Amino acid sequence: xxxxxxxxxxxxxxxxxxxxxxxxxxxxxxxxxxxxxxxxxxxxxxxxxxxxxxxxxxxxxxxxxxxxxxxxxxxxxxxxxxxxxxxxxxxxxxxxxxxxxxxxxxxxxxxxxxxxxxxxxxxxxxxxxxxxxxxxxxxxxxxxxxxxxxxxxxxxxxxxxxxxxxxxxxxxxxxxxxxxxxxxxxxxxxxxxxxxxxxxxxxxxxxxxxxxxxxxxxxxxxxxxxxxxxxxxxxxxxxxxxxxxxxxxxxxxxxxxxxxxxxxxxxxxxxxxxxxxxxxxxxxxxxxxxxxxxxxxxxxxxxxxxxxxxxxxxxxxxxxxxxxxxxxxxxxxxxxxxxxxxxxxxxxxxxxxxxxxxxxxxxxxxxxxxxxxxxxxxxxxxxxxxxxxxxxxxxxxxxxxxxxxxxxxxxxxxxxxxxxxxxxxxxxxx
Numbered sequence: 403x404x405x406x407x408x409x410x411x412x413x414x415x416x417x418x419x420x421x422x423x424x425x426x427x428x429x430x431x432x433x434x435x436x437x438x439x440x441x442x443x444x445x446x447x448x449x450x451x452x453x454x455x456x457x458x459x460x461x462x463x464x465x466x467x468x469x470x471x472x473x474x475x476x477x478x479x480x481x482x483x484x485x486x487x488x489x490x491x492x493x494x495x496x497x498x499x500x501x502x503x504x505x506x507x508x509x510x511x512x513x514x515x516x517x518x519x520x521x522x523x524x525x526x527x528x529x530x531x532x533x534x535x536x537x538x539x540x541x542x543x544x545x546x547x548x549x550x551x552x553x554x555x556x557x558x559x560x561x562x563x564x565x566x567x568x569x570x571x572x573x574x575x576x577x578x579x580x581x582x583x584x585x586x587x588x589x590x591x592x593x594x595x596x597x598x599x600x601x602x603x604x605x606x607x608x609x610x611x612x613x614x615x616x617x618x619x620x621x622x623x624x625x626x627x628x629x630x631x632x633x634x635x636x637x638x639x640x641x642x643x644x645x646x647x648x649x650x651x652x653x654x655x656x657x658x659x660x661x662x663x664x665x666x667x668x669x670x671x672x673x674x675x676x677x678x679x680x681x682x683x684x685x686x687x688x689x690x691x692x693x694x695x696x697x698x699x700x701x702x703x704x705x706x707x708x709x710x711x712x713x714x715x716x717x718x719x720x721x722x723x724x725x726x727x728x729x730x731x732x733x734x735x736x737x738x739x740x741x742x743x744x745x746x747x748x749x750x751x752x753x754x755x756x757x758x759x760x761x762x763x764x765x766x767x768x769x770x771x772x773x774x775x776x777x778x779x780x781x782x783x784x785x786x787x788x789x790x791x792x793x794x795x796x797x798x799x800x801x802x803x804x805x806x807x808x809x810x811x812x813x814x815x816x817x818x819x820x821x822x823x824x825x826x827x828x829x830x831x832x
Contacts, residue, residue, distance in 0.1 A: 404428050405821060406441050410449030410782060414456060415754035416771035425454065427778035430821030435774060447816055447823070449782045453749075456757040457489025457520075457779030457819065458734055459769050461657060462633055462705035464726075466498035467513065473498065474710045474799050476510070479730070480519035482798035484824040486706075486731040487781035487814025489520050490761070490769045494554045494579075495527040502527035502538050507546040519824040519832070520817075521779070523766070525550045525579060528567050532556035537567055540574045550631070550764055552579030555680060555725075557615055559585065561622065568628035577629040577655075577764060580619045582640060583681060587611035592721050594667040594682040602670070604721060607682050613639040620647045623654055631763060632656040634707060636681045638691035645700040655763045656700075659707040660736040661727060661804060663692045669804050673720040677804040679707070680725035696755065697747055703760035706733040710800020728800035732791055734783065736805065738812030778821030784813050797830065 407425040412435070414420075424439040425432060460483070466473035474482075483491055493510060495501035501510070507524050514522040526548035530536045540551060551571050557580060558564045564580075571578045588611045593599050595606025616632060620643060623630040635641055635656045647654045661679060666689050669677035677683060695701040709726030716723050734756065741752045761770025768777045791808045793801040817825040824831050 403821060404444040405447065405778070405818065405823070406439055406444040407447045407449050407454055407780060407782065408441065410452050410454035412454045412772060413750055413753050414772045415750050415758040417773060418750065420750055425772065425780065427818065427821045430778050432772060432774055432776050432778050435772065447782065447826070451786065452815055453783040453785045454772070455753045455781050455783060456770050456772050457781050457817070458487045458756045459490045459760040459766065460488045460706050460708070460730060460733060461492040461703060461760045461764055462659070463491045463493055463708040463730055464496050465493050466496070468509070469498040472712045472799065476513040476522070477517040478797065478799045480514070480517065481830050482730050482796065484519040484817045484819070484830055485797045485814065485828070487734045487783065487817050488730055489779035489781065489817060489819045490523065490766060491520060492523050492525050492549065492764060494525045494552065496554055500527055500531055501525065501548070502530050504542050504546045507543060507548055511547050520819045521769070523547070523549045525552055527551070528553045528558060528578070534558045534560060534563065537563070537570060540570050540576065544574050544576060549766065550577045550579050553581065555581050557581045557583055557585065561618060564619070565622050565626060568622055568626040568630065572626055572628040577631050579631045579633050580615070582612045582615045582632050582635065584611045584614045587614065591682070592678060593670050594684050596667065596685065598667050598670070602673070609637040609639060609684065609688065612637045612681055613643065616640040616643050620652060620654055624652045627653060629653050633705065634658045634662060634681065635695070635701060636662045636684050636692065637688050641691045641695040641700055645695065648700065655702045657703040657705045657760070658692050658696070658701050659705055659729065660733060660740070663689055663696065664736060664740055665804060674804065675716045675718070675720055675723035676727065676802050678720060678723050678725055679727050696741065702763050704733070704737050704755045705760065706730045710798045711802050712800070716802050726802065727804060728793070728796060728798045728802050731796055731798060732803065732805055734814055735810040735812040738783070738785070739810040778818055780818040781814055782816035784815040785811060787811065789813065
């Protein structure tokens, strides 16, 4: 198949290119990038007035198949990702699919091959069933297709075991993704600890629960020289700790999600369970610190932290509601709108946080760049037209978002995955 993207403004952070050009994709591979490519015998996508960027790489998503089909399946996620401009996603383990053995990895990849729209890569569990006691078989999981390791929202409490995990992962050249929360300090909290949690009568999760684990994992990363990725960072303290660790040459990277640089704990007022996420939404000073960390390069990537849930999970009392937000379809516009507006950051730098940098952090060589010979993963962005976020329009099964009614620019207009259009002008293809 020959596909030609014409007249767009290409922003490619990997090369630093920002300008008008055409892009020709043949048999799933980018064959030419230049102005005036002949359109004879090709399918043409006219990107006049739009941005053309590498396909978005989302390194933090969750899928509930095969346990909970009412949450998110591989098929529904693929359509949601395509609608959001995402062409590569890393599926984290969860209580719905542990990804702690080869069978789980093979199931996910097989289902995506049959029903998916984009490239889906598994993150395998560090320990069996997240119990924090027995390490999984890293080598077998890597051979099956896992690209990283982590127990998601279940941090390994034993520092000794975490040390061994980092050493084992280092020897297999895999990054370790750590969740920055001390479960003892977090206890049964459901929002950020502070005056507002007291006012609402809700048990809080203190900022120290995050900072304590970040300190530990930085120390262990220095000791083991393992690649450690903290996901997500949400407090002023953890951003500063990562900044200092990087200055010391420790192999630490991190990401955050749009809700941590756009919302504060005040979104919980009225007991809105759509704003119940973990880590919780923080204070104004934390949100400002996260924004600064994005601007100065401390934070390496923006990921969606996509955790779609059913009404059964959310339409309950706040303390009983599950943590999570449906976010893969809003990742691109919320990030572009908030970080590019008013000249806060240069467009190339913001695009890098969604494409080139997350691909590099996770060692995904085939993604994150628009260059001749690269895989044909491209997202066309409607950078000018503003519209409102309406969860009823989500392709995801989860409609749980705290951004309902928020207006933004920068929605995906077309998504090309491995050279094939999977979404054009809001319509899923194929």
